[in-house]
Amino acid sequence: MKRHAGLYLSLIILLAIAAGVFVYPKYFGAQNRPWALGLDLVGGAHLVYQVDLSKVPTANQSSVIAGLRDVIEKRVNLYGASEPQVYTAQSGNDTQLIVELAGIKNLSDAIQQIGTTPLLDFREVQNDGSSTQFIYTNLTGEYITGAQLTFDQTTNAPQVSVTFNSDGAQIFQKITAANVGKPLAIFLDNQLIEAPTVEEAIPDGKAVISGGNMTVDAARTLVERFNAGALPAPITLVNQQTISPTLGNDSLKKVIIAGIIGTILVILFMLSYYGLLGVFAALALIIYTALTLGIFKLIPITMSLAGIAGFILTIGMAVDANILIFERIKEEHKKGLPYSSAVQEGFRRAWPSIRDSNTSTIITAVILYYFTSSFVQGFALTLLIGVIVSLFSAITTTRLFLYVFLKEKRVSVVKS
Amino acid sequence: MLNIVGHKKIWFILSGTLIVLAVVIMLFFGFKQSAEFKGGTLWEFTAAADHPSLSDMQNIFANNLGISGAEVSLDPSSQTFIIRFDSIDEATHQKIENAIKTQLPSFSELSFESVGPSVGASLRQKSIIALILVILGISLYIAYAFRKASRPVSSWKYGFVTLFTLFHDVVIPAGVLALLGHLQGIEIDSNAVVALLVVMGFSVHDTIVVFDRIRENLLLDRGRKPFDTVVNESVNQTMARSINTSLTLILVLLALYFAGPANLHLFVVILLVGVTTGIYSSIFIASPILTLTVPKENK
Numbered sequence: 001m002k003r004h005a006g007l008y009l010s011l012i013i014l015l016a017i018a019a020g021v022f023v024y025p026k027y028f029g030a031q032n033r034p035w036a037l038g039l040d041l042v043g044g045a046h047l048v049y050q051v052d053l054s055k056v057p058t059a060n061q062s063s064v065i066a067g068l069r070d071v072i073e074k075r076v077n078l079y080g081a082s083e084p085q086v087y088t089a090q091s092g093n094d095t096q097l098i099v100e101l102a103g104i105k106n107l108s109d110a111i112q113q114i115g116t117t118p119l120l121d122f123r124e125v126q127n128d129g130s131s132t133q134f135i136y137t138n139l140t141g142e143y144i145t146g147a148q149l150t151f152d153q154t155t156n157a158p159q160v161s162v163t164f165n166s167d168g169a170q171i172f173q174k175i176t177a178a179n180v181g182k183p184l185a186i187f188l189d190n191q192l193i194e195a196p197t198v199e200e201a202i203p204d205g206k207a208v209i210s211g212g213n214m215t216v217d218a219a220r221t222l223v224e225r226f227n228a229g230a231l232p233a234p235i236t237l238v239n240q241q242t243i244s245p246t247l248g249n250d251s252l253k254k255v256i257i258a259g260i261i262g263t264i265l266v267i268l269f270m271l272s273y274y275g276l277l278g279v280f281a282a283l284a285l286i287i288y289t290a291l292t293l294g295i296f297k298l299i300p301i302t303m304s305l306a307g308i309a310g311f312i313l314t315i316g317m318a319v320d321a322n323i324l325i326f327e328r329i330k331e332e333h334k335k336g337l338p339y340s341s342a343v344q345e346g347f348r349r350a351w352p353s354i355r356d357s358n359t360s361t362i363i364t365a366v367i368l369y370y371f372t373s374s375f376v377q378g379f380a381l382t383l384l385i386g387v388i389v390s391l392f393s394a395i396t397t398t399r400l401f402l403y404v405f406l407k408e409k410r411v412s413v414v415k416s
Numbered sequence: 417m418l419n420i421v422g423h424k425k426i427w428f429i430l431s432g433t434l435i436v437l438a439v440v441i442m443l444f445f446g447f448k449q450s451a452e453f454k455g456g457t458l459w460e461f462t463a464a465a466d467h468p469s470l471s472d473m474q475n476i477f478a479n480n481l482g483i484s485g486a487e488v489s490l491d492p493s494s495q496t497f498i499i500r501f502d503s504i505d506e507a508t509h510q511k512i513e514n515a516i517k518t519q520l521p522s523f524s525e526l527s528f529e530s531v532g533p534s535v536g537a538s539l540r541q542k543s544i545i546a547l548i549l550v551i552l553g554i555s556l557y558i559a560y561a562f563r564k565a566s567r568p569v570s571s572w573k574y575g576f577v578t579l580f581t582l583f584h585d586v587v588i589p590a591g592v593l594a595l596l597g598h599l600q601g602i603e604i605d606s607n608a609v610v611a612l613l614v615v616m617g618f619s620v621h622d623t624i625v626v627f628d629r630i631r632e633n634l635l636l637d638r639g640r641k642p643f644d645t646v647v648n649e650s651v652n653q654t655m656a657r658s659i660n661t662s663l664t665l666i667l668v669l670l671a672l673y674f675a676g677p678a679n680l681h682l683f684v685v686i687l688l689v690g691v692t693t694g695i696y697s698s699i700f701i702a703s704p705i706l707t708l709t710v711p712k713e714n715k
Contacts, residue, residue: 048535237505237530238534239530240506240528240529241527242525242527242528242529243527244525244527246524246526247527250677255677255680258677262670265668265671269663269664269667270664273660305679305680312672316664316665316668316669320661323657323660323661324661327657327660353624356628357620360554360621361618361621364550364617365617367546367549368546368610368613368614371542371545371546376606383614
């Protein structure tokens with residue numbers, strides 16, 4: 001590395017400049033993969049719903065959960081959130097549905113609508129040539145005992161088989177008898193999801209929906225939606241966090257300013273205590289900041305307030321490796337080693353401490369990531385990535401600076 | 417050269433007192449748990465143009481809204497009301513909000529958090545597990561990293577001393593938290609737990625620096641000098657870098673406290689207490705304890 005030090009250093013500097021342009025939230029950087037900011041910075045709601053699966057047979061549970069998630073996502077999309085997130089989470093024996101809504105205007109309305117149990121119902125179709133009307137029947141999801149994905153015996157085509165309870169079977173027979181040859185519309189949350197044609201009157205409450213070009217995925221989605229609307233898995237809001245956009249925006253501005261001030265303080269300290277060596281550390285720190293932010297934006301990581309705080313902490317730690325190395329170089333030089341050897345020895349002997357310190361932080365970050373909520377995971381992730389990049393920066397960037405700029409003749413370079 | 421190891425009794429008494437104090441505070445006062453841990457509602461809003469006073473707001477909550485046991489506080493600098501009461505659903509949230517708006521039209525909600533009680537219990541459990549895992553994980557790693565350490569200290573002893581130092585570095589900030597909870601009503605939320613975990617991850621850095629030097633000096637010395645002397649020399653040699661590495665972190669934390677957003681304040685304070693304790697423990701506690709693990713004959 002020593003021979004082509006100048007070349008490698010120039011490459012890293014160019015990369016850092018490119019990263020800097022990419023990260024800056026204006027011009028090029030703002031148009032290409034703009035910064036993804038978390039709920040606590042743009043404002044929004046983080047809702048956790050507990051799903052009550054006690055009345056759902058175990059075999060249907062995963063299907064019901066998937067169906068619920070699907071239904072909720074459709075509802076959320078109606079409210080125009082910029083990037084709504086709906087996902088499921090297991091917490092011990094409990095299943096939870098987590099909804100994240102950013103930038104919604106009518107938040108309270110959305111929260112109330114999302115939590116209701118899905119409504120599935122069947123309607124007769126009346127097509128009089130120019131318009132289609134749907135007529136309510138009293139056949140709703142509560143009469144369905146379950147839906148399953150099956151395959152036709154002969155053609156292997158995917159099918160959805162639905163079973164009704166005894167009351168439902170009676171109603172279903174009346175409806176199918178009255179609509180042979182016509183479509184029967186199935187609505188979920190007042191939205192049409194399917195309208196299969198009735199082939200014959202069905203007396204036993206067991207129906208099979210098939211045909212058309214229904215793919216396996218389409219059939220599976222239909223099964224999930226049936227189960228969501230049919231099987232009672234009520235959801236209750238157990239955790240709600242809303243943050244207004246004003247508070248979020250204010251927090252964002254303040255934390256960025258704090259980060260800049262912190263970086264300047266660290267740079268001033270390094271300059272005053274280590275002199276010229278401090279200059280190299282400062283430059284390496286700036287390069288580190290640009291590269292790490294670039295990685296965050298490239299992945300992309302959604303930056304929450306905690307995430308930014310985590311990154312700022314790594315700035316405070318990134319110079320530690322430099323401090324250990326510089327102190328070691330001073331020691332070796334005092335013992336009589338010439339500079340080039342002192343630098344080599346410095347890096348070599350400081351490395352175990354650097355490696356072990358950063359590993360302990362990595363252990364903490366990994367445990368944090370697996371054990372806590374989504375807000376904290378953002379912090380753990382920025383901490384982890386920051387530490388890894390700072391390891392690279394310490395052993396590569398600073399060393400390159402020293403190889404390139406530290407010559408034998410300058411005797412008074414290192415303050416002793 | 418400061419004789420740190422020689423005066424170890426002083427440091428042990430100091431640390432011992434602090435730990436006992438911290439444990440007593442935690443047992444007696446407990447932690448003031450936030451809504452996240454015990455369930456409940458935390459509501460922050462302003463109503464600047466109508467200039468309601470603290471007692472006005474307390475009145476509204478007690479009499480007009482029918483919410484019993486609501487804790488109402490006012491942050492004078494930002495004119496933000498901070499209200500705590502039992503968890504409610506969204507419909508009730510809207511009802512109360514509208515009731516307040518009729519009296520104070522300039523009502524503006526900053527944040528609203530409502531947590532059911534069961535969520536809190538699982539969070540508590542997760543936090544404790546995470547704390548234990550971090551302490552064990554780091555100590556085991558140190559025992560592994562120092563596996564080629566020479567006499568008279570085996571690698572397990574390094575790991576064990578690290579474990580004790582980590583415990584010391586987390587108990588004292590936790591005690592401070594409990595004390596703040598009792599005196600100023602400051603609540604412990606999941607951010608506070610994260611801060612404690614991060615304290616452990618950071619405070620071990622300077623301990624590692626000292627241990628590294630001890631290991632290196634033991635190798636070079638080959639048993640000529642007494643063990644206590646080698647340890648003492650190592651601590652003195654690495655003092656500057658121990659302090660400096662924590663100092664850069666403290667600078668960043670101070671910037672975050674004075675210029676950063678208010679809701680990070682508790683997080684930063686815990687880290688500041690923890691990092692300071694960490695410097696103290698790595699210089700004055702970790703190495704002297706290491707000397708205790710070696711029986712007198714071998715020194």
